[in-house]
Amino acid sequence: MEINQLRSLVAIGKHPQSDPAARIDPASDGDLARALQAAESEFQTSILQPGTGLGGLTSQGAQVLAWAETALLEVEALHRNLQTSKKEAAVAPLLKRRSVSPKRLSTPGPSAEDIHWILKAALHAPDHGHLHPWRVIEFRAAQRAGLADTFEQEKRRRDPLASPEDIRRAREHATRAPVLLAFVVSPNARSMVPMREQTLSAGAALGNLLNAAHQLGFGAIVLSGERCFDPVLLEALGIQPGEFLAGFISLGSVVKAPPDRDHAAPLEVWSCWTPAAEQAAAGAPSADRGQLAD
Numbered sequence: 384m385e386i387n388q389l390r391s392l393v394a395i396g397k398h399p400q401s402d403p404a405a406r407i408d409p410a411s412d413g414d415l416a417r418a419l420q421a422a423e424s425e426f427q428t429s430i431l432q433p434g435t436g437l438g439g440l441t442s443q444g445a446q447v448l449a450w451a452e453t454a455l456l457e458v459e460a461l462h463r464n465l466q467t468s469k470k471e472a473a474v475a476p477l478l479k480r481r482s483v484s485p486k487r488l489s490t491p492g493p494s495a496e497d498i499h500w501i502l503k504a505a506l507h508a509p510d511h512g513h514l515h516p517w518r519v520i521e522f523r524a525a526q527r528a529g530l531a532d533t534f535e536q537e538k539r540r541r542d543p544l545a546s547p548e549d550i551r552r553a554r555e556h557a558t559r560a561p562v563l564l565a566f567v568v569s570p571n572a573r574s575m576v577p578m579r580e581q582t583l584s585a586g587a588a589l590g591n592l593l594n595a596a597h598q599l600g601f602g603a604i605v606l607s608g609e610r611c612f613d614p615v616l617l618e619a620l621g622i623q624p625g626e627f628l629a630g631f632i633s634l635g636s637v638v639k640a641p642p643d644r645d646h647a648a649p650l651e652v653w654s655c656w657t658p659a660a661e662q663a664a665a666g667a668p669s670a671d672r673g674q675l676a677d
């Protein structure tokens with residue numbers, strides 16, 4: 384039976400049995416008539432008592448309509464589940480991205496072409512005024528030793544009693560990742576776009592960058608730490624007044640996937656606004672935390 388015929392049967396089952404006007408007229412209600420015929424043919428039984436219209440179900444007819452109702456509910460539930468699976472599949476790449484610590488990364492890192500596409504994706508983030516208020520600095524292999532020296536000096540400035548192990552770790556931050564970028568937030572002070580929106584645009588770009596790396600099959604993580612606030616280090620990296628160093632992005636091939644982590648549920652960040660006048664009338668709280676609606 385077709386699903387629409389199931390729907391018609393269910394409609395017949397819900398029809399007020401006592402309605403004297405409820406006569407099936409095959410000419411005017413072809414769908415209902417065809418559904419009845421299909422069901423009668425399928426189950427080899429009469430569904431309506433002759434001459435009673437929709438008011439007189441046979442006992443077998445009542446069973447068929449009860450079956451139709453259950454079957455329709457199941458079909459509709461299956462449709463909903465399949466739709467949900469499609470939606471889940473559509474956002475799966477975003478749901479699967481995880482930050483991968485440098486310890487879990489190895490060569491090869493993203494190629495120059497990969498980085499091109501990663502930055503292209505970052506430049507497609509929401510960007511009020513099209514300012515792209517951020518930039519990245521890549522630290523190529525030949526510059527890593529110099530960067531490690533810079534990290535070591537910063538560590539010694541911050542912690543004159545740093546142990547050899549502390550120094551080794553500080554240097555390692557510069558050398559471990561196959562590809563290392565600095566992510567610099569670089570707002571345009573002359574723009575009418577408020578600073579906070581420029582900062583958010585940069586953050587959105589950073590999100591796109593990480594998602595694009597993930598989509599290209601690489602692991603990535605942003606790490607900041609105290610060194611991002613050190614004026615001497617910032618000057619050595621060419622960070623300009625008005626800019627800030629958001630962090631260093633390590634990229635590479637994932638040698639060991641990070642463990643899953645829990646994420647908050649959508650309802651934890653969602654509420655539904657109720658105007659104050661409506662709240663007062665209903666005595667309801669301002670944030671409706673019932674359920675996400677269509």
Ligand SMILES: Cc1cc2nc3c(=O)[nH]c(=O)nc-3n(C[C@H](O)[C@H](O)[C@H](O)COP(=O)(O)O)c2cc1C
Pocket residue numbers: 480481482483604605606607608629630
């Ligand atoms: C700008 C920025 C700087 C960050 N700095 C650090 C950091 O210094 N140390 C750290 O443990 N996590 C830092 N994080 C968080 C990690 O990059 C990562 O997002 C976090 O571990 C959660 O992992 P997930 O991305 O898989 O959810 C930073 C994140 C951002 C966006």
